[in-house]
Amino acid sequence: MSGPTEQRDTTIAGQFAEALGHLEETVYWLAQVNEQYDPEQYDDDIRLVTKYGLPPCNPAMDFWLQAEQAKDAVNGILDKLQHVESLAPKEKEVAT
Numbered sequence: 378m379s380g381p382t383e384q385r386d387t388t389i390a391g392q393f394a395e396a397l398g399h400l401e402e403t404v405y406w407l408a409q410v411n412e413q414y415d416p417e418q419y420d421d422d423i424r425l426v427t428k429y430g431l432p433p434c435n436p437a438m439d440f441w442l443q444a445e446q447a448k449d450a451v452n453g454i455l456d457k458l459q460h461v462e463s464l465a466p467k468e469k470e471v472a473t
Contacts, residue, residue, distance in 0.1 A: 390465040397462065400455045407448035414441040 386392070416423065422438045425431045 388467060390462075390467045393458075393462060393465040397455065397458060400451055400458070404448055404452050404455060407444055407451065410444050411441065411448060414445070416441075 386395070418438075422435055423442060426438075426442060
């Protein structure tokens with residue numbers, strides 16, 4: 378977040394770029410969390426959940442699986458938004 382003394386780009390394009398930066402940071406931190414995960418430890422459980430749709434029975438495995446799915450989902454959103462970034466209006470300022 379920007380502090381009160383920092384100058385911010387108040388155009389829609391500037392705010393959009395800032396939002397993309399936050400999404401990139403989210404993907405980075407979720408990836409950092411997921412590096413702590415040993416998928417081999419929960420290999421059988423993951424297959425039961427992802428392939429057969431069974432509810433997770435292990436809270437730790439469920440945490441890592443949800444964190445990985447969140448990273449993938451945010452990364453997908455980020456990719457889509459980056460493709461339309463050039464379409465954001467460049468001139469109009471947004472009221473703050």
